[in-house]
Amino acid sequence: MNADAPAISRQPKTPIWLANLVDKYTWLVVILVALFVLTFAYGMITAPNFLTWFNFKTIIRDAALVGIMAIGLTFVTLSGNFFLLSMKETAALAIVAFATAMSAGYGFELSFLFTMGVAVVAGALQGILIGLGGNPIVVTLGAAGLFFGIASWWSDNLVISFRRPHGAEWLGSGSFMGLPNITVAFILIAIVAELVLRYSTFGRQVYLIGSNRAAGKATGHENFSMAIKTCIIASACSAFVAIAFSAQVSSAHVNYFSSSFGSSGDMTILVIATVMVAGNSIMGGFGSSLRSSLGAVFISTVDNMMVLHGFNSGPRVLAVGLMIVFSIIVFALVRRGSRVQE
Amino acid sequence: MSNSSNISFISKAKLWVTNNPDLAFAVLLAVCVYGYFAFSNDLFATHRTTYAIMERFAVLGLVGLALTLCIIAGEIDLSIGSNAALAAVIVVRFTDSLGAINAALIAIAISTLVGLIQGYFIAYLRIRAIVLTVGTLMLLRGVSLFAAEEKTVMLTDFTIPDFISTKMFMYFSPASLLVIAVFVAVALFMQFTRYGREIYAVGGARKEALASGIDLKRPMMVVFSISGFCAGLGGCIIGLRSGTAQALGLQYLLLAGTVAAFIGGVSILGGRGGVIGAAIGTLTVNFLNTGLVFNVTPAFMVQLYLGVLLMVVIVFQTGSQMFDTYQRRQQVLGDVDLVRGELLNKKRESPI
Numbered sequence: 001m002n003a004d005a006p007a008i009s010r011q012p013k014t015p016i017w018l019a020n021l022v023d024k025y026t027w028l029v030v031i032l033v034a035l036f037v038l039t040f041a042y043g044m045i046t047a048p049n050f051l052t053w054f055n056f057k058t059i060i061r062d063a064a065l066v067g068i069m070a071i072g073l074t075f076v077t078l079s080g081n082f083f084l085l086s087m088k089e090t091a092a093l094a095i096v097a098f099a100t101a102m103s104a105g106y107g108f109e110l111s112f113l114f115t116m117g118v119a120v121v122a123g124a125l126q127g128i129l130i131g132l133g134g135n136p137i138v139v140t141l142g143a144a145g146l147f148f149g150i151a152s153w154w155s156d157n158l159v160i161s162f163r164r165p166h167g168a169e170w171l172g173s174g175s176f177m178g179l180p181n182i183t184v185a186f187i188l189i190a191i192v193a194e195l196v197l198r199y200s201t202f203g204r205q206v207y208l209i210g211s212n213r214a215a216g217k218a219t220g221h222e223n224f225s226m227a228i229k230t231c232i233i234a235s236a237c238s239a240f241v242a243i244a245f246s247a248q249v250s251s252a253h254v255n256y257f258s259s260s261f262g263s264s265g266d267m268t269i270l271v272i273a274t275v276m277v278a279g280n281s282i283m284g285g286f287g288s289s290l291r292s293s294l295g296a297v298f299i300s301t302v303d304n305m306m307v308l309h310g311f312n313s314g315p316r317v318l319a320v321g322l323m324i325v326f327s328i329i330v331f332a333l334v335r336r337g338s339r340v341q342e
Numbered sequence: 343m344s345n346s347s348n349i350s351f352i353s354k355a356k357l358w359v360t361n362n363p364d365l366a367f368a369v370l371l372a373v374c375v376y377g378y379f380a381f382s383n384d385l386f387a388t389h390r391t392t393y394a395i396m397e398r399f400a401v402l403g404l405v406g407l408a409l410t411l412c413i414i415a416g417e418i419d420l421s422i423g424s425n426a427a428l429a430a431v432i433v434v435r436f437t438d439s440l441g442a443i444n445a446a447l448i449a450i451a452i453s454t455l456v457g458l459i460q461g462y463f464i465a466y467l468r469i470r471a472i473v474l475t476v477g478t479l480m481l482l483r484g485v486s487l488f489a490a491e492e493k494t495v496m497l498t499d500f501t502i503p504d505f506i507s508t509k510m511f512m513y514f515s516p517a518s519l520l521v522i523a524v525f526v527a528v529a530l531f532m533q534f535t536r537y538g539r540e541i542y543a544v545g546g547a548r549k550e551a552l553a554s555g556i557d558l559k560r561p562m563m564v565v566f567s568i569s570g571f572c573a574g575l576g577g578c579i580i581g582l583r584s585g586t587a588q589a590l591g592l593q594y595l596l597l598a599g600t601v602a603a604f605i606g607g608v609s610i611l612g613g614r615g616g617v618i619g620a621a622i623g624t625l626t627v628n629f630l631n632t633g634l635v636f637n638v639t640p641a642f643m644v645q646l647y648l649g650v651l652l653m654v655v656i657v658f659q660t661g662s663q664m665f666d667t668y669q670r671r672q673q674v675l676g677d678v679d680l681v682r683g684e685l686l687n688k689k690r691e692s693p694i
Contacts, residue, residue: 082472083472129653129656129657129660132660132664133660133663133664134610134656134657134659134660135610135656137418137420137472138418138600138604138610138652138656139653139656141596141597141600141649141652142597142601142648142649142650142651142652142653142656143649143653144597144649145597145645145646145648145649145650145652146646146649146650146653147649148642148645148646148649149642149643149645149646149647149649150646152640152642152643152646153642153643153646157640157642254642266593269476269479269480270480272476273476273477273480276473276476276477282469282470282472282473283470312492313487313492314484314487314488314490314491314492314589315484315488316484317480317483317484317487318481318484318485318487318488319484320480320484321477321478321479321480321481321482321483321484321485322481322484324476324477324480324481325474325477325478325481328469328473328474328477329463329467332467332468332469332473333467336467336468
């Protein structure tokens with residue numbers, strides 16, 4: 001009887017929605033997420049000039065480059081091929097290719113096609129090896145060294161610049177309806193990728209192979225061609241980012257995407273982090289490209305907020321890293337025991 | 343008499359090669375690389391170069407060893423470069439105030455602890471190590487940036503770098519002797535203790551190992567703490583030897599260490615390979631590195647060669663996997679045919 005009394009008195013105190021949440025996700029997760037949301041909201045309100053339209057545009061613009069790469073990588077991750085460790089190096093190769101072609105005077109269209117061709121070859125090479133059964137992490141680690149070496153050798157480790165005015169200026173510094181063109185490209189690519197993944201046959205095949213490779217094989221959808229296709233998509237997205245970046249600064253160097261890029265360290269790791277922070281399952285089959293785009297916006301928001309609070313790069317990288325580890329742990333706890341996790 | 347012993351030696355060698363094809367391949371590759379550089383460059387096969395190779399071995403060997411253990415357990419530790427950078431930053435920063443030994447002990451303790459926590463979470467959450475270690479890669483970079491205050495930290499007292507690179511016994515220095523001791527200890531641990539065998543079990547056949555009652559937490563924590571320890575020790579050696587440390591440095595260790603591990607004969611499926619393989623693999627990478635330096639190759643070309651080497655090893659491994667599956671499939675098909683043939687015969691014999 002004594003044991004019953006506190007239980008009865010406690011019952012009305014926890015609201016139904018909270019009880020349901022706890023039932024579903026356990027206390028630990030709910031408390032962690034609540035803490036995080038509170039910190040985030042506090043930072044948002046106290047940061048000066050955070051809640052303005054101009055700052056919002058800045059956030060989206062910062063998210064664009066990483067976001068486009070992350071969308072490309074999402075295809076690979078969704079198809080169950082983990083991730084590519086060569087995103088940055090593919091971009092380095094592409095930026096050198098683009099700038100070389102531009103400085104040789106081939107014009108934007110030809111240079112664009114040439115760069116995309118290089119990216120497709122690079123992606124297909126990795127895709128073939130992955131499709132044959134090589135481990136994606138190791139294959140792309142090797143490919144990363146290879147591409148970076150080729151790019152450095154090709155450019156002699158020098159900065160290649162091409163003079164303004166050039167044909168790519170509209171992509172680098174132009175704007176459309178008040179938004180920079182790169183932002184517009186990011187939004188368009190995000191929409192197209194989501195539509196492709198959701199409604200096209202190819203998109204459904206990606207999900208099928210990612211969630212159940214055996215079933216995919218039994219129904220005639222081999223991972224071999226899928227790995228090649230998804231790797232080409234990821235490489236093409238990297239190349240697009242490289243072109244956009246090169247168009248902005250009218251030059252190219254292999255180290256543009258290395259540790260000095262942005263505030264949060266290495267581009268490859270940032271892209272992978274973006275894909276994972278959004279809760280895409282690394283084992284494939286669960287997630288969407290919309291998640292990745294939102295993840296990019298989210299990381300960029302946190303970064304922006306900390307810049308407005310006046311933090312140095314150390315605490316900012318630390319915060320982004322903490323957030324990634326945090327989201328990995330929370331998503332793992334939420335999905336514990338489900339098939340998505342194993 | 344001498345003839346018979348000769349034959350028995352050859353047959354022993356043959357037996358060894360058949361039993362350890364991966365190790366034999368690693369030895370062959372190492373000898374080839376060494377031979378190529380020794381013949382193409384007069385200065386390569388000298389005592390001084392050997393000393394330089396052993397100096398490189400001190401750091402890369404540790405990373406190769408750590409990655410070998412991780413891959414044996416069926417996982418991969420991507421955060422190893424960041425962990426080493428963190429240790430380097432800590433040791434260089436605190437050497438002046440605490441003394442080199444205390445600072446190194448603190449740095450190694452922190453790195454090992456980081457590895458231990460990683461291993462615990464990987465086993466507890468049942469996630470792939472790559473998922474968590476990508477996160478910790480970034481996190482540790484942030485921590486080391488924070489610890490270094492976004493600057494390159496430097497030693498003021500240069501007696502310690504001198505001591506670490508003192509020549510001993512012709513080829514060795516205190517650092518490389520220490521690393522060799524670590525190698526021997528880990529080799530004994532992996533070969534003769536239950537914990538070491540558990541790591542092989544968890545890597546080679548995880549489901550079966552778990553079903554037979556191994557707690558996933560223990561091997562994972564052991565593997566990742568060894569990995570953290572190796573990264574920490576490697577970072578300390580690099581930091582103290584060069585006298586400087588950068589928070590964003592040492593990222594090249596991952597590629598070089600992975601190449602070393604794969605040359606040493608680990609399989610990405612886990613459960614294969616060993617410490618001797620790691621040593622030979624690292625030596626091969628070091629021969630390549632040092633030899634390329636002799637031929638005045640820029641640093642990025644070394645990366646290119648390492649990438650190509652890794653891809654080649656992967657192609658070989660994938661090819662042998664495909665061949666294995668093909669053979670197994672043929673065998674199963676043959677067995678099925680056999681059974682079907684027997685059934686048909688029985689039907690024919692039976693009157694109904």
